[in-house]
Amino acid sequence: MTDDHDTLPDPVMARPPFPEQFSHLPRYPLLYPHPSPIHPLAALTSHLTSQCASPITLYAKREDHSSPLACAGNKYRKLEYIVPDILSSNPPTTTLVTEGAVQSNHTIQVAAVARKLGLKPLILLGKDTGGGLAAAADKDSYLRAGNVQVTRLLGADVRFLDADGVAAVKSDGSDVPDKVMNQVRKDGGVPYWIPSGASLHPLGGVGYARAAVEIVMQEQELLGSGRFDYVFAACGSGSTVGGLIAGFKLIEKLERERSGSNGTPPRKVIGILNSPTRPCEYHKTRVLDFARKAANLIGLDPEKDISMDDVWLDDRFVGSAYGVLDPEAKQTLGMTAQMEGVILDPVYTTKVMRGMIHYVQHGELASTSSMHTNALFIHTGGQSALGAYADTD
Numbered sequence: 529m530t531d532d533h534d535t536l537p538d539p540v541m542a543r544p545p546f547p548e549q550f551s552h553l554p555r556y557p558l559l560y561p562h563p564s565p566i567h568p569l570a571a572l573t574s575h576l577t578s579q580c581a582s583p584i585t586l587y588a589k590r591e592d593h594s595s596p597l598a599c600a601g602n603k604y605r606k607l608e609y610i611v612p613d614i615l616s617s618n619p620p621t622t623t624l625v626t627e628g629a630v631q632s633n634h635t636i637q638v639a640a641v642a643r644k645l646g647l648k649p650l651i652l653l654g655k656d657t658g659g660g661l662a663a664a665a666d667k668d669s670y671l672r673a674g675n676v677q678v679t680r681l682l683g684a685d686v687r688f689l690d691a692d693g694v695a696a697v698k699s700d701g702s703d704v705p706d707k708v709m710n711q712v713r714k715d716g717g718v719p720y721w722i723p724s725g726a727s728l729h730p731l732g733g734v735g736y737a738r739a740a741v742e743i744v745m746q747e748q749e750l751l752g753s754g755r756f757d758y759v760f761a762a763c764g765s766g767s768t769v770g771g772l773i774a775g776f777k778l779i780e781k782l783e784r785e786r787s788g789s790n791g792t793p794p795r796k797v798i799g800i801l802n803s804p805t806r807p808c809e810y811h812k813t814r815v816l817d818f819a820r821k822a823a824n825l826i827g828l829d830p831e832k833d834i835s836m837d838d839v840w841l842d843d844r845f846v847g848s849a850y851g852v853l854d855p856e857a858k859q860t861l862g863m864t865a866q867m868e869g870v871i872l873d874p875v876y877t878t879k880v881m882r883g884m885i886h887y888v889q890h891g892e893l894a895s896t897s898s899m900h901t902n903a904l905f906i907h908t909g910g911q912s913a914l915g916a917y918a919d920t921d
């Protein structure tokens with residue numbers, strides 16, 4: 529193991545005056561050394577905004593093109609800040625253990641990172657997490673195809689959990705799946721537990737705080753003095769949205785300090801929920817917690833600088849269950865494919881796109897900073913699950 533990756537300059541963090549606390553946080557690069565691309569959604573923009581009173585332009589940030597590793601998606605960004613902790617354990621970690629739904633994208637990304645680090649991936653998949661398996665016409669295929677296939681291809685030790693097993697792996701992380709971890713230890717291994725979606729990990733939100741910095745960097749190139757007034761992202765386990773909130777807060781605080789003025793209105797992160805299982809309030813509390821944890825690590829005052837007013841979650845697009853492609857989401861999946869040639873994923877990003885379209889069509893995007901409103905859709909990946917959704921028509 530060398531420290532080479534720690535000494536590479538980070539182009540995103542290179543610009544002063546970032547708090548050293550943030551730029552010096554250990555990060556192991558899993559992404560490409562350049563920002564994930566942002567491009568306009570030209571056809572959707574003209575289709576959706578022709579009736580709008582003031583101009584709106586829609587853009588997409590392609591987190592599905594952020595990394596050379598398997599099925600690039602948002603978990604790699606989070607894992608960049610977790611890998612140094614994995615590598616610092618003594619005795620050295622041998623096995624990464626994590627959990628997810630049957631068609632989890634997170635578990636693929638953990639498995640690929642394990643392979644990159646020369647470690648073993650042990651993956652627990654909850655059959656009863658969400659409604660994907662129950663809704664699948666071909667259940668055998670749902671348990672084999674799509675992301676399960678990819679996870680197996682990565683050589684992961686994949687174990688399915690039934691309802692009892694899921695209860696043992698509490699999603700709040702309070703009860704680490706002891707049996708599995710102990711089994712690894714008994715076999716002479718050293719397991720490292722990564723909670724679902726990596727959100728409950730203390731470092732889980734930092735990756736998307738850095739993504740916010742990246743977005744602002746790209747904003748200047750793409751929009752000049754304009755900005756992304758609205759940022760739409762999926763809210764599952766919550767640290768993508770939480771991290772983005774913290775990152776934009778930091779940038780806007782620095783902007784205010786530099787200009788001495790109150791500046792322009794804050795960029796608004798809109799988290800689109802994708803599961804009706806728990807009430808919106810539950811997610812808001814979690815996201816606030818993740819945003820504050822990240823804030824603390826990047827040089828903000830978590831209590832003073834971040835409040836519930838910064839957390840905007842929308843549960844109108846959750847559909848019938850997590851992991852189920854409802855008719856509205858399916859329509860959005862097809863429309864985005866056919867208008868833009870862009871493929872979304874069946875679990876998260878279709879619901880986000882559906883939400884963003886709703887905001888545009890119903891005039892819910894007020895122009896905040898200028899006459900021209902820019903909205904950014906974060907494509908967090910996940911298309912590799914589509915193979916398991918082949919029969920949902």
Ligand SMILES: *Cc1c(COP(=O)(O)O)cnc(C)c1O
Pocket residue numbers: 601602633634725727762763764765766767768769873876877908909910
């Ligand atoms: C995990 C995931 C999300 C949700 O991100 P969280 O940080 O867990 O809220 C969104 N989109 C895709 C494709 C994902 O895999």
